[in-house]
Amino acid sequence: QIKWKNHTITYRIDQYTPDLTQEEVDTSFRLALKIWSDAAPLKFIKVNHDKADIILSFAKKTHGDFFPFDGPKGVLAHAFAPGEDMGGDVHFDEDEIWTMGHSKLGYNLFTVAAHELGHSLGLSHSKDPSSLMYPNYNYYNGAQYTLPRDDALGIQALYG
Numbered sequence: 001q002i003k004w005k006n007h008t009i010t011y012r013i014d015q016y017t018p019d020l021t022q023e024e025v026d027t028s029f030r031l032a033l034k035i036w037s038d039a040a041p042l043k044f045i046k047v048n049h050d051k052a053d054i055i056l057s058f059a060k061k062t063h064g065d066f067f068p069f070d071g072p073k074g075v076l077a078h079a080f081a082p083g084e085d086m087g088g089d090v091h092f093d094e095d096e097i098w099t100m101g102h103s104k105l106g107y108n109l110f111t112v113a114a115h116e117l118g119h120s121l122g123l124s125h126s127k128d129p130s131s132l133m134y135p136n137y138n139y140y141n142g143a144q145y146t147l148p149r150d151d152a153l154g155i156q157a158l159y160g
């Protein structure tokens with residue numbers, strides 16, 4: 001199983017989005033990480049300039065890996081499974097409109113980040129339509145969100 005050996009995992013935010021304030025992006029990511037550290041013995045530490053396991057950034061179209069983004073809609077973000085270098089990194093498609101609340105127009109950053117970080121931790125897609133790791137986007141409110149059972153079982157199987 002591909003997973004992080006060390007349960008203390010560092011993360012760094014390299015590129016922000018003009019759609020939200022830096023504070024809103026930091027909060028969305030912190031809440032998304034908390035979903036997972038509440039379900040398994042994991043500790044996330046934010047670093048600013050040092051080496052980090054998980055690097056989060058926003059990018060458009062071709063952006064330095066073999067998975068160029070596709071403009072508005074379609075692919076919203078992608079994440080690499082645990083490992084060295086790009087392993088664990090998360091890229092968000094800057095051509096999407098990133099939101100804090102629930103707006104018809106854009107995509108909720110917390111929700112997408114929570115899903116992507118599942119991949120960064122070693123989870124793949126789930127067939128359970130109610131799960132966070134289900135392939136298609138469903139909005140979840142970060143403030144009162146609890147991880148669905150299928151995802152909790154998944155993360156426990158890796159790090160429990």
Ligand SMILES: CC(C)C[C@H](C(=O)NO)C(=O)N[C@@H](CC(N)=O)C(=O)NCc1cccc(N)c1
Pocket residue numbers: 073074075076077078079111112115116119131132133134135136137138
């Ligand atoms: C083949 C992959 C690169 C697709 C890509 C994905 O799954 N990234 O993790 C993705 O952006 N999928 C879209 C599919 C779509 N456009 O509905 C998505 O919403 N993924 C993020 C997401 C967010 C929240 C919940 C769930 N279940 C999925």
Ligand SMILES: [Ca+2]
Pocket residue numbers: 069070071072073074075076093095096
């Ligand atoms: Ca897109």
Ligand SMILES: [Zn+2]
Pocket residue numbers: 063065067078091
């Ligand atoms: Zn990428």
Ligand SMILES: [Zn+2]
Pocket residue numbers: 115116119125135
């Ligand atoms: Zn996914």
